Amino acid sequence: MRQQESEFVETVVHINRVAKVVKGGKNFSFSAVVVTGDGSGRVGFGTGKAREVPAAIQKAAEQAKREMIPVPMVDGTVPHKIWGRWGATKVLLRPASPGTGVIAGGGVRAVMESAGVQDVLTKIVGSRNPFNVVRATFDALTNLMTEERVRRLRGLEPVTPEKVEETPVEAPVETATDAEAAPEASAPAVAEKPAVAEEPTAEEAEG
Template sequence: MNASRPVRCLLLRPIPTRPASFRSRPFHSSSSHSARRRPRSFNVKTADTGSSPPLIEQFKPYSEAEKAELAKHYSPEQLKAIEAGEQAINPQDLLYQGELRQDPFGLKYLDDLSTIRPVIDKPVRNPESNYDPNLRLKNEDEIVKDFAQWVKDLPAEPTRLDYMKFMDKRRMTVGSEKAERAPTSALAPKLPRINDPEIRYAKKDKDEDPSLVRLMQQTGFTSKDLKKIRTKNLVCHPVVNQTRMGKIRSWYYLTIAGNGNGLLGVGEGKAAEPEDARKQAELRAIRAMEPIQRYENRTIYGEVKGKVGAVELKLMTRPPGFGVRCQQYIFEMCRLAGITDLAARSSRSRNPMNTVKAAFQALKKQRLPEEIARARGLKMVDVRKVYYGGLV
């Protein structure tokens, strides 16, 4: 080693540190977090271009003339609220975050906050209510008094129908009710039977399947709606039941049904003949169809988990163009539900029947931004900013 050359001790040099970065899975199709909200730089002077001054210089306090003009449209209390809002808002935030959003979760208004939106606003009691604010429930003595008066007014031979009419007409409150409410009556009207000719359903053919007509009556779908529903048999195998008379053989079918636009159902059927079991499973799947929430009509909201028996799986959202990358049973369910971007990871058991049930359970467990906002008392845009990376 050359003695004339100075030696630097590496232990005395400061070690450069980098801020910790946490990699997160994207929930939407916009750019990554590092590519957004970068400070805007003005390289060209305003005096050279002759254009208007930067946006941050345009947010100035109201002048006396402007306040006088605002006083013509707003009350003094509203003017104080406007001035307090101006002082609370930082112009720098308006410069970098005050962008108009075009996504489905964006606000439908700019500065008109007088309209109450039930999804993102807290419920407000109607000030023009027709009910007495001093309305209260009756105590026990008042209820007993009403019952005693009803006993006095009973006919010579009372029946159970008289008691049911009394229960319908009685009042449990004391006060002036200006608006009449529709009471829930215990006297049910005459219910039509399945074969009642007054039920107007299309039955042009005499040879039409009666199970199809019954399905239309149970679900409310028309014949055109039922034709759009697609079914898929995922599991089919024979089963044997051991009894004292011997082995009884039958067939088991597991079928899914969906319209490709947010409806999905799972049904099971078992019969001695395979055709009867298949038909039974298809009808049960159509009757059990439920709406599946979809983000941008293509994927799910966040990550959801499902567990049935020994099957544990996780469904994850994916950006546009990713496709459906999972096992065949979940792939068919996504195809009938109208989900085009999804990833799934299954652990432990791979039982086909429990896999379908666990996936259907996970799809119904999605937490929507509206539910999170309502539970936390926040605006929906604030929830989407935290969980979905949207601009405010």
């Protein structure tokens, strides 16, 4: 693994020497498989072939940068369990709890670390060919589903929480001053009896 241009991390997964038989003998060349990522959710891979190893690596790295894909992550791990397939190779990716680390080997580890995945559990089933392993890993990453992608495929509206401000309504509090100022309930008025003239006594009548 090497840091390139302080932006991408390049990992040479495999280098193979290829011989082509010609009339005058054999022509040797080298093929390379390189994984490149920015460590923040984007990764790509490429293959290159040349007569010299550095030239083959450079070609593979340039192809990897051109074909980078986004990697969905949730808290530093993959969002769900998924299988990737390529040829006779199958690769399993499983979410892991924080602190687990990258439990992987070979090309799978190179892809996970270059993408910036911090915790993941992986398993390789079938052929261990480095090229097939990398391709199967990318097949799994390409098919990862995010919540937004699932809602879009189901035809649902995206989740856009809106902040609703509610004005609290306070109940009026009656104070002692208000109670004193409030008019008191008056008692029902009693009708006054009309004044009755007093009748004169017998003595007053005789006089």
